[in-house]
Amino acid sequence: MASPALLAQVHDHRWWLLVVSFIALYAVRKIQTYRRLSAFKGPFGVGFTSFWHSWSFLTWRSHLFYKEIIDEYGPIARVGPNDLVTSSPELLAHMSAVRSPYSRGEWYNRATRYQPGKDHIFSELDEEKHKRRRQQMAPGYSGKENLSLESSIDLHVLELVDLIRTKYLSTETQARPFDFARKIQFFTLDVISHVGFGEPFGDLRTDQDVNEYVKAGEIGLTVTTVGLALGITRFLQLPLVARALGPSEKDVVGFGRMIANARPLIQKRLERETDNRSDMLASFVRSGLDADELVSETVLQIIAGSDTTATALRSIMLYLFSHPRVYAKLQAEIHATAQERKYKGVIPDSEVRKLPYLQAVIKEGMRMHPPITDSVPKRVPDGGDTVVVDGKSVFLPGGALVSYAAWPLHHSKAIFGDDAGVFRPERWLSKNLKDEKKMLEMNRTHELIFGYGKYQCLGKPIALMEIGKVVFELLRNFDWCLSNPENPWSEYNCMGIFVHSNMSVTASEQDFKS
Numbered sequence: 001m002a003s004p005a006l007l008a009q010v011h012d013h014r015w016w017l018l019v020v021s022f023i024a025l026y027a028v029r030k031i032q033t034y035r036r037l038s039a040f041k042g043p044f045g046v047g048f049t050s051f052w053h054s055w056s057f058l059t060w061r062s063h064l065f066y067k068e069i070i071d072e073y074g075p076i077a078r079v080g081p082n083d084l085v086t087s088s089p090e091l092l093a094h095m096s097a098v099r100s101p102y103s104r105g106e107w108y109n110r111a112t113r114y115q116p117g118k119d120h121i122f123s124e125l126d127e128e129k130h131k132r133r134r135q136q137m138a139p140g141y142s143g144k145e146n147l148s149l150e151s152s153i154d155l156h157v158l159e160l161v162d163l164i165r166t167k168y169l170s171t172e173t174q175a176r177p178f179d180f181a182r183k184i185q186f187f188t189l190d191v192i193s194h195v196g197f198g199e200p201f202g203d204l205r206t207d208q209d210v211n212e213y214v215k216a217g218e219i220g221l222t223v224t225t226v227g228l229a230l231g232i233t234r235f236l237q238l239p240l241v242a243r244a245l246g247p248s249e250k251d252v253v254g255f256g257r258m259i260a261n262a263r264p265l266i267q268k269r270l271e272r273e274t275d276n277r278s279d280m281l282a283s284f285v286r287s288g289l290d291a292d293e294l295v296s297e298t299v300l301q302i303i304a305g306s307d308t309t310a311t312a313l314r315s316i317m318l319y320l321f322s323h324p325r326v327y328a329k330l331q332a333e334i335h336a337t338a339q340e341r342k343y344k345g346v347i348p349d350s351e352v353r354k355l356p357y358l359q360a361v362i363k364e365g366m367r368m369h370p371p372i373t374d375s376v377p378k379r380v381p382d383g384g385d386t387v388v389v390d391g392k393s394v395f396l397p398g399g400a401l402v403s404y405a406a407w408p409l410h411h412s413k414a415i416f417g418d419d420a421g422v423f424r425p426e427r428w429l430s431k432n433l434k435d436e437k438k439m440l441e442m443n444r445t446h447e448l449i450f451g452y453g454k455y456q457c458l459g460k461p462i463a464l465m466e467i468g469k470v471v472f473e474l475l476r477n478f479d480w481c482l483s484n485p486e487n488p489w490s491e492y493n494c495m496g497i498f499v500h501s502n503m504s505v506t507a508s509e510q511d512f513k514s
């Protein structure tokens, strides 16, 4: 019960003055934020609220929301009081350049932190610390330390081919459709665990989601997306809250489960001699990462390196299976190569990179459906920055956040031509496009699929090695069909990472053998 004295105070006009001035101050702040970015247009009310932006994450199709608003409001559009998105390749490269004064925006990267108070390379907001961590990890990723990267990948390509041939081969008398989305994820998980932990999970060998990593990842991504959309990341990451609600190693699902699985693997490796091992983990240990940091980084690696590469392969295959003209042409190139080279086992990476049509198909498949649409907002340095976009000079106020709009960028008619929305690998062949400047522009835009400069994907060489070998060997060995073409896959986008399922296909023995 409030005391009479207190009630008297509430009625005192000085109290009201305080309330009114508080509201006025709040309104002034809102109007100031609204006006700071008012040069940039966006959906109704976007200067005052992030509602539309948040909502787009909860529809699981944020990439299409980014495309709609860029199409409507131009190459820099506004999605919130302090948030812009862009499809300008120059601006994206400028912000991530090695010596750029831009930094990371908190709302996105910080949301990916899954241990209270402990950052990994992708959630680290401090530029100096991030730079140092990259330096520690780059040697392990670059393959320059005699890592057995290629032979590890080959092993799992053979297991994948073997699994299909022994268990899922369709014949003239019996079709055996299977979910390509799931099997290809078994492959990417085996590769990433093999190169990351030194031993594969064994998903392909056992044809199951060992330790339920697939399930854990999907739940973890969904939960993270909801937290991010509701704008409660900061709250969720307060140490006490994170301990109560965040991923915990006692969890039976989600990222907590992943961490719990990773820790003993790391511990086992640290207890054994790692100095004379030549894998990624050994390289990270040599660079000075401690046990906790190793757990954080390897779990990140699994999230960053499995769904992404799997999505790239699913998309390339989906476009191939639905474009018989391209499929036949690629198959001819692959057969000719197999016949000529007569190699045993899996095609070497150095050979894959020499096949012009295969490379064009991979590039075009990744352009049609970029495997990642992470917002990865960059923060404009204090004092602001003047940039030139589409020949126009634009001032970006300090502290504003600018996100990456993958879909409109990679489907841009200005960059890729009027048929940018269509799968046509021939656009990448220099015999069809003599204009070198145009090709360079297309190349540079395409490279942004892996990010740029100081934030560029560390796993790019690994991903490209996996993709080239898998596409080659799957087409060399089998004939492929979509078995549910009216509904080829189910897809949802978790804050930029795609989750696919129900991609039903059939594979039958390819008559050609070499």
Ligand code: HEM
Binding pocket: 096, 121, 122, 123, 134, 192, 301, 304, 305, 306, 308, 309, 312, 371, 372, 374, 376, 448, 449, 450, 451, 452, 454, 455, 456, 457, 458, 459, 460, 462, 463
């Ligand atoms: C087709 C597959 C892949 C695509 C399209 C892709 C794309 C990206 C993108 C767009 C970023 C963020 C760039 C930015 O922040 O501006 C990124 C970061 C990263 N990726 Fe990938 N990635 C792929 C596969 C992989 C694989 C296989 C691994 C691990 C083996 C990996 C490890 C990483 C790491 C560690 C980072 C963080 C780098 C940093 O924070 O400095 N990625 N990737």
Ligand SMILES: *[C@@H]1O[C@H](CO)[C@@H](O)[C@H](O)[C@H]1NC(C)=O
Binding pocket: 144, 145, 146
């Ligand atoms: C890698 O292997 C080569 C030849 O086997 C050797 O000369 C070189 O010292 C090795 N490098 C490292 C970093 O182990």
Ligand SMILES: *[C@@H]1O[C@H](CO)[C@@H](O)[C@H](O)[C@H]1NC(C)=O
Binding pocket: 273, 276, 277
């Ligand atoms: C690494 O070195 C230790 C002792 O120096 C040895 O016992 C172990 O067998 C070696 N491991 C490998 C993989 O060479």
Ligand SMILES: *[C@@H]1O[C@H](CO)[C@@H](O)[C@H](O)[C@H]1NC(C)=O
Binding pocket: 436, 437, 439, 440, 443
């Ligand atoms: C474009 O990229 C391809 C590799 O994907 C390269 O072979 C070609 O030389 C590049 N062309 C230009 C003009 O940059």
